[in-house]
Amino acid sequence: MARSLPGFLALIVAVALICCSFAAAASTFQPISESHRSAALETFDRSYGSLEETYEALQTFDVLGVERKPDVGTAACQSVSQTLVSSSSTLKDIFYALKVNGVLKCEVDADSVEGIVSTLQTAVGSASSLLEFYHSIGGLVLVKNQALKDDLYLADAEGVFRSIKALSQSDGRWRYSSSNPESSTYAAGLALEALAGVISLSSSEIDQSLIGTTKNDILKLFERVEKYDDGAVYFDGEESDAHENQGPITSTWSVIRGITSFAAVTSGNLNLPGEKILGLAKFFLGVGIPGDAKDFFNQVDSLACLENNRVAIPLILSLPATVNSLTRKDTLKVKVSTVLGSDAPPLKIKLVRAKDTPAIESQELKFDSANKVHVLDTLEKSVDVGNYIFVFEIVFNDPEHKKAYAVESKTEVPIFLTGAVKVGNAKIAVLDSDLGSIETQNLDFAGENLVSLGANHLQKLKLRFQLTTPLGHPFKPHQAILKLTHESKVEHVFVVGNTGKQFEIVLDFLGLVEKFYYLSGKYEIQLTVGDAVMNSFFRVIGHLDLDLPEAPEKAPRPPVQPADVYSRYGPKAEIAHIFRAPEKRPPQELSLAFLGLTVLPLLGFIIGLLRLGVNLKNFPSAAAPAAFAALFHVGIGAVLLLYVFFWLKLDLFTTLKILGFLGVFLLFVGHRTLSHLASTSSKVKSA
Amino acid sequence: MGRSSTVKETQALFQSLRSAYAATPNNLKIIDVYVGFAVLTAVIQVVYMAVVGSFPFNSFLSGVLSCIGTAVLAVCLRIQVNKDNKEFKDVAPERAFADFILCNLVLHLVIMNFMG
Numbered sequence: 001m002a003r004s005l006p007g008f009l010a011l012i013v014a015v016a017l018i019c020c021s022f023a024a025a026a027s028t029f030q031p032i033s034e035s036h037r038s039a040a041l042e043t044f045d046r047s048y049g050s051l052e053e054t055y056e057a058l059q060t061f062d063v064l065g066v067e068r069k070p071d072v073g074t075a076a077c078q079s080v081s082q083t084l085v086s087s088s089s090t091l092k093d094i095f096y097a098l099k100v101n102g103v104l105k106c107e108v109d110a111d112s113v114e115g116i117v118s119t120l121q122t123a124v125g126s127a128s129s130l131l132e133f134y135h136s137i138g139g140l141v142l143v144k145n146q147a148l149k150d151d152l153y154l155a156d157a158e159g160v161f162r163s164i165k166a167l168s169q170s171d172g173r174w175r176y177s178s179s180n181p182e183s184s185t186y187a188a189g190l191a192l193e194a195l196a197g198v199i200s201l202s203s204s205e206i207d208q209s210l211i212g213t214t215k216n217d218i219l220k221l222f223e224r225v226e227k228y229d230d231g232a233v234y235f236d237g238e239e240s241d242a243h244e245n246q247g248p249i250t251s252t253w254s255v256i257r258g259i260t261s262f263a264a265v266t267s268g269n270l271n272l273p274g275e276k277i278l279g280l281a282k283f284f285l286g287v288g289i290p291g292d293a294k295d296f297f298n299q300v301d302s303l304a305c306l307e308n309n310r311v312a313i314p315l316i317l318s319l320p321a322t323v324n325s326l327t328r329k330d331t332l333k334v335k336v337s338t339v340l341g342s343d344a345p346p347l348k349i350k351l352v353r354a355k356d357t358p359a360i361e362s363q364e365l366k367f368d369s370a371n372k373v374h375v376l377d378t379l380e381k382s383v384d385v386g387n388y389i390f391v392f393e394i395v396f397n398d399p400e401h402k403k404a405y406a407v408e409s410k411t412e413v414p415i416f417l418t419g420a421v422k423v424g425n426a427k428i429a430v431l432d433s434d435l436g437s438i439e440t441q442n443l444d445f446a447g448e449n450l451v452s453l454g455a456n457h458l459q460k461l462k463l464r465f466q467l468t469t470p471l472g473h474p475f476k477p478h479q480a481i482l483k484l485t486h487e488s489k490v491e492h493v494f495v496v497g498n499t500g501k502q503f504e505i506v507l508d509f510l511g512l513v514e515k516f517y518y519l520s521g522k523y524e525i526q527l528t529v530g531d532a533v534m535n536s537f538f539r540v541i542g543h544l545d546l547d548l549p550e551a552p553e554k555a556p557r558p559p560v561q562p563a564d565v566y567s568r569y570g571p572k573a574e575i576a577h578i579f580r581a582p583e584k585r586p587p588q589e590l591s592l593a594f595l596g597l598t599v600l601p602l603l604g605f606i607i608g609l610l611r612l613g614v615n616l617k618n619f620p621s622a623a624a625p626a627a628f629a630a631l632f633h634v635g636i637g638a639v640l641l642l643y644v645f646f647w648l649k650l651d652l653f654t655t656l657k658i659l660g661f662l663g664v665f666l667l668f669v670g671h672r673t674l675s676h677l678a679s680t681s682s683k684v685k686s687a
Numbered sequence: 688m689g690r691s692s693t694v695k696e697t698q699a700l701f702q703s704l705r706s707a708y709a710a711t712p713n714n715l716k717i718i719d720v721y722v723g724f725a726v727l728t729a730v731i732q733v734v735y736m737a738v739v740g741s742f743p744f745n746s747f748l749s750g751v752l753s754c755i756g757t758a759v760l761a762v763c764l765r766i767q768v769n770k771d772n773k774e775f776k777d778v779a780p781e782r783a784f785a786d787f788i789l790c791n792l793v794l795h796l797v798i799m800n801f802m803g
Contacts, residue, residue: 601725602724636792646800675781
């Protein structure tokens with residue numbers, strides 16, 4: 001098993017590459033699923049700082065149908081009542097408090113409602129920036145929708161409409177205020193939502209020309225849209241110094257909110273192409289599960305807006321499984337649903353064709369109403385194993401639905417059809433060049449029998465087999481490899497060639513002698529056949545006793561096989577150091593004897609001095625010269641002592657330092673003594 | 688006849704040398720004894736090396752050169768101190784002795800360093 005590891009790994013890599021390459025070509029989107037719900041619980045499982053964060057979490061839970069913790073609701077309601085009562089709350093706080101109230105439906109007393117409404121009405125009247133309009137009008141719309149106050153209308157709705165419209169730009173984007181030239185797509189979304197709010201709050205009808213120009217602005221805005229290859233469509237954010245950088249997710253969310261709320265309050269069409277709406281849905285579905293709480297909320301809220309909107313409701317075609325086994329008689333299931341996973345209106349799915357495969361005809365899928373999936377079960381009779389790209393088309397039962405829903409005209413889906421491939425007609429033989437086949441053995445891949453063959457370097461080895469698909473056609477796998485392994489673990493790999501109908505390989509040992517490093521002995525034969533759509537296998541077929549001639553002098557050596565993969569991390573061989581043999585020293589007694597001998601001349605010197613009558617008569621008797629003389633001798637003695645210490649312990653620099661001091665002293669003293677002696681002897685001479 | 692005369696002559700030679708030597712001043716004799724002591728020490732060291740081999744060669748060198756060096760310096764002192772020597776008449780014997788001491792000290796510093 002371990003020996004076939006490289007082959008197995010190569011197979012896995014090949015399969016992964018095939019899957020990846022198909023993913024880039026045509027990918028499928030999946031609607032919101034259970035994994036989103038559990039991810040939501042994780043992402044929003046923390047304490048919320050502001051009302052905005054609280055609202056985002058609550059709205060996400062509400063849309064996904066996730067149960068929230070009870071204490072979260074009560075704490076949020078408390079915060080809502082506090083904000084609505086307090087007179088120092090900002091417009092933004094009031095706005096988000098009302099939003100939270102919309103989800104939680106807390107108890108709000110009538111007095112605070114009156115106070116809020118008057119604050120908001122005043123704010124609308126005095127608003128100058130886009131955000132002020134947005135928060136105040138949004139608050140009033142929320143009050144109206146939550147039925148907290150009856151008969152709520154905007155005074156001078158048309159004037160407010162015009163003031164908001166005045167901040168628009170010709171390219172469809174909106175500015176935040178008249179003084180600041182910065183504009184963004186995010187602001188455009190806010191503005192559209194605010195304009196929709198104004199329309200819903202006006203007591204009389206707004207001038208149709210204003211609404212018409214706003215619809216033109218929306219169309220202009222949609223010209224700025226960016227596209228991905230898989231059909232996803234989004235709005236790129238703008239870099240901004242004054243406001244937070246709005247990335248693509250936030251900007252696209254804002255626009256979706258804007259257009260869906262605008263379409264909800266206006267009659268007539270927005271004239272937006274269905275593919276763009278579908279593209280926006282694909283963008284958010286393609287995000288997967290976002291890690292950031294804000295991105296998560298934006299994704300879920302956008303999909304909730306798209307789920308039920310008056311422009312076009314996007315429908316997603318998805319497959320629960322793209323790999324189906326023909327041997328197990330799997331049926332191909334296709335599902336069409338809204339972005340949040342709700343049911344689609346009655347429709348039919350047609351398999352139009354399979355790309356590059358003319359054999360598959362156009363057919364309609366049967367609808368299984370119990371599981372709400374469309375099923376294609378005629379596959380195993382007509383389609384063989386392999387990779388295909390199926391092209392599906394959606395046809396509505398009611399042609400009116402075509403205007404209300406946005407679907408892709410032709411959806412391309414990569415499909416893997418796998419099956420059990422049979423190996424048949426397998427033969428292995430040793431061929432002699434003169435006599436033809438010496439022994440042919442039939443191979444049975446199902447059983448456990450191993451063949452045993454013998455050959456020398458003048459013969460050839462021939463292996464032949466056929467691969468058949470479940471439908472009986474010849475099959476060409478991605479890999480068909482033959483490996484011969486020597487007892488010393490030296491391996492040789494060969495690719496088995498395909499001649500259309502069958503696989504055949506002939507190993508001519510005469511030409512391979514040098515490649516085999518002249519190694520004779522027992523070789524293990526192993527065959528590996530692999531592909532993504534078949535039951536890949538590698539089997540030891542048997543053994544071959546190969547007799548090769550002797551290796552000549554200059555033949556290449558086989559590469560050293562590691563005995564154990566980890567042996568290079570083990571301890572290395574011991575190194576024996578060879579030291580220089582120490583010099584022969586004399587016995588200690590001899591050395592001591594000669595030490596004694598050396599002292600003898602010194603004794604002889606002293607005796608000689610005595611015999612000569614050495615005396616100290618010339619030693620000065622007066623005090624000062626005597627002192628100097630004594631110091632002179634002491635000085636010399638000190639220097640000699642220093643030399644002894646130098647030999648025993650000190651280093652040269654220390655010695656030189658001390659010698660410097662002593663030398664100076666000695667010079668001085670010596671000079672005094674010797675000059676005194678010189679003067680006394682000259683006195684004696686002259687006297 | 689010749690042999691005994693040679694012996695007598697050598698004996699007479701030694702006698703005259705001895706008596707002449709006895710006339711040398713005492714300080715010169717002290718220096719001679721010192722020189723003899725130094726040379727004898729050097730000879731003993733050489734004999735030792737001949738016996739055991741010259742393994743720490745630097746030690747042997749330093750020992751021998753110390754003796755020889757001090758002997759040489761003593762000879763120089765003797766030359767300078769000798770009153771009969773006309774060349775060094777103006778050099779005071781004390782000055783020569785100071786030179787001798789100084790040179791000895793320097794020599795022994797070097798020897799101590801070299802001995803190791």
